[in-house]
Amino acid sequence: MEPKTLFDKIWDSHVVDSIPDGPDVLYIDRHYIHEVTSPQAFSGLRKRGIPLFRPERTLATADHNIPTQHQELPIREKLSRIQVETLSENCKEFGVELYGLGHPHNGIVHVIGAELGFTQPGMTIVCGDSHTSTHGAFGSIAFGIGTSEVEMVFASQCVLQPKPKKMRINIDGKLGEAVTSKDIILYIISQISASGATGYFVEYAGSAIRSLSMEARMTICNMSIEMGARGGLIAPDETTFTYVKGREFAPKGQEWDKVLAKWKELKTDPDAVFDKELHFKAENIQPMITYGTNPGMGTAITGCIPKLEEIRESEQLSFKKALQYMGFEPGMPLEGHLVDYVFLGSCTNGRIEDIRAFASLVKGKKKAENITAWIVPGSRQVEKQAREEGLVEILEEAGFELRQPGCSACLAMNEDKVPAGKYSVSTSNRNFEGRQGPGARTLLASPLTAAAAAVTGKITNPADLM
């Protein structure tokens, strides 16, 4: 038999039909939905007069548009409230399980899917959200889709997709102090650019990846889309199986033994060929931070913004425009630059390990006077666990408050908006113009780097505080 990549194995086993010279009809095991990208798809079903084909494979949550304080009260903003209410009505009408506001399972779609064990190795997973790639950390094919495709999955449990090309990114070696999985992915994107993997599906491999926890792996796969990739996955191993076992939707008893045997086969064959293969050394990665308006514009925190002549001529215009927006000059160092806001949260870094990391660094220190900090758990379960572990007390002693779960300042659809011109060190995934509010200036970084900025009030290498 011809050697195959893990991606090929999963994809091929989900092809229902192939259109000659066209896309494949790909069967979808898990479909996550939320309030922002689903209403028009439900309306489509209604217009056609058809039911939702496989409601048991769909799970809904309200996350993008919700406040992160006083969730027990009605949502104040009218349009947001209507959108969240519409989701509830649609789920009821079409028989979809909804973990809405106030439900103990509520949270960011990509956080709850994993923590409930609804996401499992070898599956195909979609959601009307580009960070669906997060679920690839379990050795599944997971990617974001548009609302028309959400309607396709509702109607047929399938999407039409051309098969992407395959890339493998190997990271070998040992990570240095204060270097996290967020730094790994920001480093990769800074090396290959925000469009460097467009058209590809990525497999992450190598000893540095193997050494990571599930949550750290999710952070890496989450940002695959930020280099243009359709998605990113990591072959499942003991770390994966241990994480999934016993979770709410995970198979139990004999069923567990049966699936485990299958999951252990989920790996790329030794001689399988990728369309592209890249190698990086973990030792070259330092705590990272972005300085521009796409996630590829990043540097080691101890480094400087590139000089104009270091940028390719065709990109100089965009580079200058980005620095002007950010209020930075070419060639300037970033360390020591004053910061106004710190955001810990999002589907990239809103999990319990992220809150632990932040708390470990701020423990015994005080929030800097000039900083407004938003610490937003990724789910109700994360919030609960942070309380049980005593992290909330550590945060409060240092002058921080834990808010309620949601997407929050990652995309600022709710009230959590960074004002124009203000600098925000953020653990989220995008530093686009206006992403955290009109005119907001976002610097992407790890939870440790965010914590370092929160207690010093400026861009600080977390290694200096550890």
Place this chain on the structure above:
Amino acid sequence: MTIDKFDILTSTCVPLPAENVDTDQIIPARFLKATSREGFGENLFRDWRYDKEGNPKKDFVLNNPKYSGKILVAGKNFGSGSSREHAAWAIFDYGFRVVVSSFFADIFKNNAMNNGLLPVQVSDTFLKTIFSEIEKDPAAQLEVDLEKQEIKILSTGEAETFAINPYKKLCFLNGYDDIDFLLSKKEKIQAFEQNRDS
């Protein structure tokens, strides 16, 4: 929802040479709160198009009366970032039917095609030529011929072919809809499910 049929489009263009135009620029997240598909054109490129008080910014191309038409010509890596289909809806709702660039982000490309907005990928050199022709003459017209898969600058006759998946081409030419196609596969899908379970 069926899409509009598309064969040949001849139109003037709106040039947007910026690279890496992400979907947050095309339609900022705070305008994603509608529950229908219509009306997003009003807020297309909102923060580039209007200032804080909602007044049009003179230096942005959509506010420049010199440029109009059904073809948006944009810099490399257009539509990166979020999967929001609202970006494609906004561009379509504003009146564009074709977006030309030298590179498109994957999800945006799918979303555009699912809504009758044709993404035409050209070479870097041809894109440069188009931009300089529009600069010389804002009334310069492009002809997009889907059957021939060709894009032509009418004033100079310079042309380039573009790629499109044959299935998607058929959908555009006939106004076919993916969901109708998938619904016609129901039996195969059910058979697939049964085979897996057994």
